[in-house]
Amino acid sequence: MDLTAATADETAPGTPPPLGEHLRSPRLRTAMLVQQEALQAARDYLRGEGFTELLPPLVGPVTDPGGRGAKALDVDYYGHPYKLMTSAILYKQASLRGFPRLFYIAPNVRVEPEETATTGRHLVEFHQIDVEIADASREDAQEIAAGLLTHVTEHVWTAVPELLTGLGREEADFADVRAGKYDVRTHEEAVARLLSLGHPQNPDGEIDWTGERILSLESDRPFFVDDYPKGSRGFYDREDPERPGVLRNFDLIAPHGYGELVSGSEREADYATLVTRMRESGENPAKYAWYLKEAREGIPSSAGFGMGLQRLVRFLTGLDALWQVSAYPKLPGVVAP
Template identity: 60%
Template sequence: MNHDTPNSPPSPPAPRAHLSSPATRSTLRIQNRLIAAAREYLTSAGFTEMLPPVIGPVTDPGSRGSKQVDIDFYGHRYKLMTSAILYKQASLLAFDKIFCIAPNVRLEPLETTDTDRHLAEFHQLDVEVAGADRERITGLLEDLVVHMVRSTRDALPADFELLGRDVDAFTELLHGSFGRLTHADAVAELRAVGHDQSPDAEIDWAGEALLSSKAARPFFVTDYPKGSRGFYDRESRTEPGVLRNFDLIAPEGFGELCSGSERTNDYAQIVTRMRETGENPQKYRWYLDLVREGVPASAGFGIGVERLTRYVAGRDAVWQANAFPKLPGVVSP
C-alpha cells in the first residue's frame, strides 16, 4: 500500500474515466471473483442466499456517528438499510444458515471523507448461522476468506500483475489460523506505543491502522466493551460489560474488513440493550414482536465487500473498489 506518500490518493474521477480505467477493471474483476468464490463456498456448505430488503421502518442504528437516510413511505418515515442485521436474525426463521450481499447506505461524518476506507454507499457480504457461537463463526469466516482469496489469486494473475499487487502478500493468510487478541490487549498494546486509545470505545482509526500495519496476516480483535457496539452484539454471561463479538483486521495497514458477533436474542436483554444504546424501542416494533415470540440464538458477520476488494487488490482507497463510489459529503453519480 503506497501510504508513505504525503498526498492522499486522488478523488474519484468522472464515471467514464473511472469505469474504463484498466486499474478499475482489474479491481472489479477481483471483486467479482471474490463474490463468486464466496457464493460457491457458502452454497456448498448448505447456506441459502437471501435477497435483502433495501427499505424498512427501522434499520441498524449503526455506530460512530453515521446518519441514516429517511424516505417517505406513503407518509411513514422509512429508512434505507444501513445494514441487514435485523433481517438476518429474522431470516433464521426460514433457514438455519443464510447469507446475502446487501447494499448499505450510511451518511458517515465528514471527517471520514479522507480516511480512504469509508463510503456512504457500500456492500456487505452478510452471513448468519443459527446455533453458532463465536468459535464456530470465526472459524467459518477464516475458511471463507482463505477460499475467496485463494480462488481469486489463482484465477486472475494478470489483474494482480497489472495492479502491481504482489500475491506473496497472501502467503500468511492462506495458511489460515488468523491471529487473535482481545480489545483490552489491543488497548494495552496501543497505549504502550503512546497511542491514547480509550478502553471503553472502538479502536479508533489511527489505532487500528497502527495495529494493522504491524501485522503480517489478518487477525481478530475480540471482546469489545459494551458501549462501543449495537444492541444486537451479545453481552458475555460470565464477563458483564464485555461483548461476544469480533472484528477481522487486514494486515499491511488496510484495517477492518469485517465485524461480527454472537447475537442477543433474549427479548428483555434486547430491550434493555436498546436503552443502553440510546434507542427508542417503540420504533423497533416489528422486530421486538418477532424476538418476543422467539428467534434462534445465532452468530454472524458482515464482510465489507469494497474493503476486502481494496485489500486483496492492494488499492490505495476503498472508493477504487466501487464502480460508482460515493464518498461522504461528496456529490457524485
C-alpha cells in the same frame, strides 16, 4: 489489457475523478474483474458450507442503528418515515427460523461522518457479504469468516493472478491468509498495545481508524480482535454473561494496513435483554415493534458477521482507497452522482 498503464498513469488522488472518467479507467476495470471473482468464490464457499443466499430488503421502518456517527437515510414510505438499510442485521435474525444458515450480498447506505472521507476505507454506498448462523457461537462465526477470506483469496490468486501482480501485489504477502493462519487478540490487548505505542486509544470504544491502521500495519497476517466493550457496538451484540460489560463479538483485521474487513458477534436474542440494551444505546424500542414481536415469539440464538465487499477487494488489489474499487463511489461528505 495494458496493466502497466493502469498503474503508471493513475496515482491515488484523494478523491475520484468525474464519474465518466472513473468508469473508463483501466484500474477500475481490473478491480471489477477481481471483484467478480471474489463474489463468485464467496458464493461458492458459503453454499458449500450449507448456506442459502437471500436477497436483503432495501428499506424498512428501522435499520441497524450502528454507531460511530454514521446515519441512515430517510425515505418517505407512503407517509411513513422509513430508512434505507445501513445493514440488514435485524432481518437476518428474523430469517433464522426459516433459514438457519443464510447470507446476503447486501447493499448498504451509511451517511458516514465527513472525517471518514480520508480514511480510504469508507464509502457511503457499499456492500457486505452478510452471514448469519443459527445456534452458533462467536467461534463458529469466526471459523466461517476466516474460511471465507481464505477461500476467496485462494480463488483470486488461482483464477486471475495476473490482475493482482499487474497491480503490484506480491503473492508472498498472502501466504498466511491462504494457509488459514489467523491471530486472535482481545480488545483490551489491542488497546494496551496502542497505548504502549503512544496512540491515545479510548478503552471504552471501537478501535479508532488510526489505531486500527497502526495494528494492521504491524501485522503480517489477518487477526481477530475479540471482546469489544459494551457501548461500542449495537444492542444486538450479545453481552458475555460471565463478564458483564464485555461483548461476545469480534472484528477481523487485514494485515499490512488494510484494516477492518469483518465485524461480527454472537447475537442477543432474549426479548427483555434486547429492550434494555436498546435503552442503553438511546434507542426507542417502540420503533422496533416488528423486530421485538419476533423476539418475543422467539428468535433463535445465532452468530454472524458482515464482510465488507469493497474492503475485501481493496485488500486483494492493494489499491489505496475504497473509491478505487467501487464503480460508483460516494465518499463521505462529497456530493457525487
